[in-house]
Amino acid sequence: MAQVAAIIGGGVIGGGWAARFLLAGWDVRVFDPDPEAERKIGEVLANARRSLPGLSDVAMPAEGKLSFHETMSEAVDGAIYIQESVPERLELKQKVYQTLQAHCAPDAVIGSSTSGFKPSELQGCASRPEQIVVTHPFNPVYLLPLVELVTTEANAPEVVQQAKDVLQGIGMYPLHLKREIDAHIADRFLEAVWREALWLINDGIATTEEIDNAIRYGFGLRWAQMGLFETYRVAGGEAGMRHFIAQFGPCLEWPWTKLMDVPDLTDELIDAIAGQSDAQSGHHSIRELERIRDNNLVSILRGLKAQDWGAGALLKARDKQIDPIPAQLDDVADLSKPILTVERAVPLDWTDYNGHMNEVRYLQAFGDATDRFMMMVGCDGDYIQSTGSYFTAETHIRHVDEVHAGATIRVETLCILGEGKKMHLFHQMFEGDRLLATGEHMLIHVSLETRKSSQPGPVVAERLARAAAAHSNLPRPEGLGAAVGKR
Structure with missing residues (x-):
């Protein structure tokens, strides 16, 4: 059952919060008296769907359900986290908290997006001041990970930890300020x-x-x-x-x-x-500027991710946290079927001048699938350090159909041959049921000490042979053994 977050105020910041929670798998309930709120949040959400999934190299959680409500009392029903993003007027915020606390769960965290007010000011007229903290994000909320978490002595340690857990769970970095100051840091x-x-x-x-x-x-x-x-x-x-x-x-x-x-x-x-x-x-229109901004941020963040540095290290750790693909062959539910080795969104920086995924990225996706399969059979980091690895000797890719940024692709892998020094893999890339490409790869096991071909270790050899035997009963896929110009 999905967790529920309530968003009070659906402007630029509130819409960004809604998108962040939704794409992290939460159900989101929105209250905003603006008759245009649903349209505005829909536009922000469209940008988030296009850009945020590309920060992950694994499948995102299933998107939550978005609903709009006429009253705050309806919006907070069932919510365990509430984000207030109303205009920066202290008396308005305090009035909102009085209404929220009359209807929300006593153990729900109420976070404020305020950029200037201290939490003690927000807690001033509250019936339960311990429930209210500052959670100040940065625009676009669905891409930038920093959120300033500002608390007072009124907030019990368990409330602070609950807020941290929620924010970290949706991929953000809560910077905890234990002493309040106007405008935070x-x-x-x-x-x-x-x-x-x-x-x-x-x-x-x-x-x-x-x-x-x-x-x-x-x-x-x-x-x-x-x-x-x-x-x-x-x-x-x-x-x-x-x-x-x-x-x-x-x-x-x-x-x-x-x-x-x-x-x-x-x-x-x-x-x-x-x-x-x-x-x-x-x-440029505002929407064009937002897309330009998002493109640049995705590229910067993915670049940092490749270096495992700063915000990129946070993204890498997040991928490990939500990755649904088994790490070991023994954990694959049904070995008699092709093995899922990649499931991810196509990021913005994978597209070319034709508006679809660049051909080099097909090779990268299939290379990632090969790496995951190698890990499954035991050819992981420790094995490579101590024994050897598989080097690709030959690759053949068939481009069947195009795919665009934001689409979710998956790669299913068949082990055609796994004996001696050879590993013969056939990858199929899909969007839904639509075949996008196939990649056929012949790899040779190599000793990294001698840099010459060698026999794999017994664990890798056994697992590889087991996968090949299980897949030998599958129908031979179209394109297997094909060459350029031959059908």
Whole structure:
């Protein structure tokens, strides 16, 4: 039975929360008096379905059920987690909590998306202050993992842990602030940069585009994978952070910044900012900009994932947590059928200029299927370190049909031959019942010490022979043994 989350307020942030929970397998109940809420959340959800699954290299959980409700009392019925994302007005939020607590479960966590209010302010008029915490996310909520979890002494340890468990369970990183402060942590950094940027425009030093380029082509990329202090530690060279501070610390006394002051937001300054921003990005619609943003974020995050670093390491750990494919041959439910070796969404960066999956990605998917099959028969990391591995000697791929970003593909694998030094595999890639491609691969077992062909270890040989024997009774698939130009 799916877990239930209630979303109170379905704007940009609330819609992102709804998408994050839905695609993590939760049922989501939404309350928002805006008559356009269902349409707006539907558009956000469409973007999330297109981009979020591509961050995983394994199948996502089955999507939960989305429902819209006319009252908050209906929306919180059965919810074990409630996310409040109403406008930033303290009296409104406190009124919402009074209504929520009159109808929600006493042990449900109520998280607020507030970017500025402290949790003690939110808890002020509550009947159960221990139930309310700050859970401040970043847009787009369905892609960015950070959420600032801010608590007070009123929150019992079990409530804090429950909030952490929920947030981690939907693939987020809860940064727990044990002492509250206005605007938390991240927005205080953003505010500092924003103030300096206003001065640079006000004084005619830079345009909005020049400022954005300074960030996205420079330190923004470093911050995305290493943060502030680790970046500066590297900048200090072999001597580390101490050398960096000694070298650059005196700069803090120089008049490099106007952070202690801020220009008046005069009509002239507002017009300058708005006009420059229109010139910079006005040729794109908001939805186009969102898709461009999502494409870039997916590429950055998947790049970090390949390096097992920063937010990418979080994604990799999440994949291990939700991967439904057995790791061992003995765990395969029915060995007499083709073995499921890959099930995943096609990510945005796997598509080409034709709008469908690039041919090199078919090879990658089939290579991943081979790797998973090798692991199943015992040729895992430890085996490779101590004994040997299988090298691909020959590959033949048939491209049968096209597939696009966001589609869920699966690869089913037949072991055609598994004896001596040889492993002969035949992969079939599907979207639903539609055959997309086949990949036929001949691999040879190689000693990594001599770099020459060798006999596999007894465990691998036994499992491989068992898989081949089980699959020998299956009908020979179309395309097996085919060559280019021959049918």
